[in-house]
Amino acid sequence: MEEGRFQNGGGLGVKVMTDEQMEMLRKQISVYATICEQLVEMHKALSAQQDFAGMGLGNPYCDPLLSSAVHKIGSRQRWTPKPAQLQILEQIFEQCNATPGRQKIKDITRELAQHGQISETNVYNWFQNRRARSKRKQSAVVPNNGESEMETDIESLKEKKTRAEDSQPDENTTPMADHMYFNSPDIGFDQLMGKIESPGSCIPYWQMEQYDLFG
Amino acid sequence: MEEGRFQNGGGLGVKVMTDEQMEMLRKQISVYATICEQLVEMHKALSAQQDFAGMGLGNPYCDPLLSSAVHKIGSRQRWTPKPAQLQILEQIFEQCNATPGRQKIKDITRELAQHGQISETNVYNWFQNRRARSKRKQSAVVPNNGESEMETDIESLKEKKTRAEDSQPDENTTPMADHMYFNSPDIGFDQLMGKIESPGSCIPYWQMEQYDLFG
DNA sequence: TCTGTATGAATGAAGG
DNA sequence: CCTTCATTCATACAGA
DSSP: OOSTTTTTTSSOSEEEEEHHHHHHHHHHHHHHHHHHHHHHHHHHHHHHHHTTTTBTTTBTTHHHHHHTTTOOOSOOSSOOOOHHHHHHHHHHHHHOOSOOOHHHHHHHHHHHHTTSOOOHHHHHHHHHHHHHHHHHHHTSOOOSTTOOSOOOHHHHHHHHHHTOOSSOOOGGGOSOOOOOOSOOSSSOHHHHHHHHSOSSOOOOGGGOTTOOTTO | OOOSOOOTTTSOOEEEEEHHHHHHHHHHHHHHHHHHHHHHHHHHHHHHHSTTOOTTSSOTTTTHHHHHHTTTSOOOOOOOOOHHHHHHHHHHHHHOOSOOOHHHHHHHHHHHHTTSOOOHHHHHHHHHHHHHHHHHHHTTSOSSSSSOOOOOHHHHHHHHHHTSGGGOSSOOOOSGGGTOOOOGGGOOHHHHHHHHOOOTTTSOGGGSOOOOTTO
């Protein structure tokens, strides 16, 4: 067996799924969401009951983790979008492929600031990178020698994806306008993240250098 | 070819999604999965601490579900240059240390394709990494003035990971943080991806067994 | 089998 | 906007 067609997708740029599969996926996500929710509840209940019985014993991360200090990661030098932020960014990106205006950037930044420290530059860079990357896909493969880009939309799309590059497709030519993924099964994605993440959501996690995980 | 169309009625309709959309889904699922995992762990920890540890009390979903569903999901494979390809690459690298132009990349890719599956991105990445690595070697000795640049190969080789952990600028050396995977705040999507991602078109994650979750 | 190392890939940021 | 750099993550592979 050759290392052949594995990689990021030795195939087309589009995946096809039936309604059934779609449904299954949707269900799965929902399930996860529900589980998370319930687990959180359980955890809360348990925590409350034992008043911190074995705090810092063998499980330094047991409680602080969920309740407050989830962020205590080795400090990072560069901004790393949090899931919630990324989600929003992606969403916005879909809407306007073009570069967001200056004001728009500010706006977005404010929005994202709700989920964590972020600067306009971060947002700007993100969009720039995102876009650049999307474009890169197009220059993937020049299939036939000398052929001009005469392919039909679909065709070209396939061709491009054929070489399986990164994981970012070109949303510009997205044939289907179905933007509603499974954004939120039942409970909000953000909701969940909010629980797990930072409740306050105003704490620059990468600046929390010495934050005692244990309080 | 009609894309994005689906007839809910017949159930035969297919949905087409782009890689990006696919990516979104995967990410979301990944996030949920990871969260669930972590929550389960916490729950276990808490439960264990309590005498009456509620093992399998009213929590049918606590671990069976996750351990089975979450962990087994896909894995990604990465391109591995074949000896022949590597040889060519090295050879080219010697000629022009600089990053090959885009056209050059294409050219090289075609060449290497003779020896096995490969994409332009692979080539691109290879050169990028190669170059970065080279530079890295030379910068092994910096801080100390004087001292001739006696970056012996061995030395430079050693520096591979040396810079990692404790080089954190403002962070204290936190040994425990090492395995603490709960980087929640900015829990890398990449990380998450790795856990659930489906390897291209090999394993359709939506075909995972439909666990009975809870009915 | 488990652990450590080499290296492909992802991505934020800077330069031009 | 496009290209390049730097850093980091994750995995294939080798050694114990």
